[in-house]
Amino acid sequence: MTALLEVQGVTKRFRGLTAVDNVTMTVNEGEIFAVIGPNGAGKTTLFNLIAGVMKPDSGSIRFAGERADGVPPHELCRRGLARTFQIVRPFPELTVIENATIGAMMRAPDVETARRAADDVLRKLDLFDKRAAKAKSLTLPDRKRLECARALATAPRLLLLDEVMAGLRPTEVDRIVAILKDINRSGVTIVLIEHVMRAVMTLAQRIHVLHHGATIAQGTPAEVTRHPKVLESYLGAEAL
Numbered sequence: 001m002t003a004l005l006e007v008q009g010v011t012k013r014f015r016g017l018t019a020v021d022n023v024t025m026t027v028n029e030g031e032i033f034a035v036i037g038p039n040g041a042g043k044t045t046l047f048n049l050i051a052g053v054m055k056p057d058s059g060s061i062r063f064a065g066e067r068a069d070g071v072p073p074h075e076l077c078r079r080g081l082a083r084t085f086q087i088v089r090p091f092p093e094l095t096v097i098e099n100a101t102i103g104a105m106m107r108a109p110d111v112e113t114a115r116r117a118a119d120d121v122l123r124k125l126d127l128f129d130k131r132a133a134k135a136k137s138l139t140l141p142d143r144k145r146l147e148c149a150r151a152l153a154t155a156p157r158l159l160l161l162d163e164v165m166a167g168l169r170p171t172e173v174d175r176i177v178a179i180l181k182d183i184n185r186s187g188v189t190i191v192l193i194e195h196v197m198r199a200v201m202t203l204a205q206r207i208h209v210l211h212h213g214a215t216i217a218q219g220t221p222a223e224v225t226r227h228p229k230v231l232e233s234y235l236g237a238e239a240l
């Protein structure tokens with residue numbers, strides 16, 4: 001197993017609050033890895049640190065063997081790290097294909113190549129038929145998939161997905177779960193933040209649980225759901 005992402009003793013404070021507290025985790029190439037935890041546990045902050053949006057106060061992050069903490073997002077994207085945002089934010093006035101092409105432009109040598117890459121990605125995300133629609137006209141499930149398409153169009157080795165299933169109906173969750181499995185099979189490593197437990201349990205090979213910024217458990221879905229601290233502070237007995 002080759003480590004693709006190595007987070008080592010990372011801490012981030014906002015004034016008096018420790019949002020991410022000495023977190024260590026390793027994501028292997030080819031894995032689907034989930035980060036879970038209650039609201040305010042520090043999940044999005046951890047993503048911001050990994051994606052270069054913020055710098056950790058201490059600790060280090062390595063991506064594909066190279067130091068990544070403090071490296072700006074566009075440079076990490078060029079190296080093969082892409083992310084979606086919890087609040088979906090495709091450009092509303094642009095069409096679906098234009099939004100995906102902008103993602104592809106990060107890596108493609110010219111616009112024509114970017115267009116073709118965008119088409120391929122839209123097919124994967126079940127959005128090809130809607131390529132001419134303005135992003136603002138899409139339904140929430142379509143917008144969520146467009147957000148994935150924009151990130152995937154950058155041809156990443158590692159895809160960070162921030163709550164791409166929030167607010168979706170079960171059938172839409174199943175659809176995106178199947179799409180993510182396909183994307184992963186095509187060689188993309190995935191780290192997801194997700195509250196939809198059913199999806200986490202079917203997708204993730206390993207789960208990292210945060211609470212008040214700190215790690216309270218990590219392991220396979222079966223190990224994590226049995227962990228007393230997880231039961232107490234997060235899932236609740238009834239969730240199992």
Ligand SMILES: Nc1ncnc2c1ncn2[C@@H]1O[C@H](COP(=O)(O)OP(=O)(O)OP(=O)(O)O)[C@@H](O)[C@H]1O
Pocket residue numbers: 014017019037038039040041042043044045046086
């Ligand atoms: N830019 C910021 N400035 C100050 N405090 C922040 C900032 N970003 C996050 N926080 C605080 O850090 C803590 C962790 O927030 P974060 O958004 O990382 O949690 P989360 O696990 O992603 O939560 P949720 O599931 O609700 O999205 C929270 O208490 C939050 O209020």
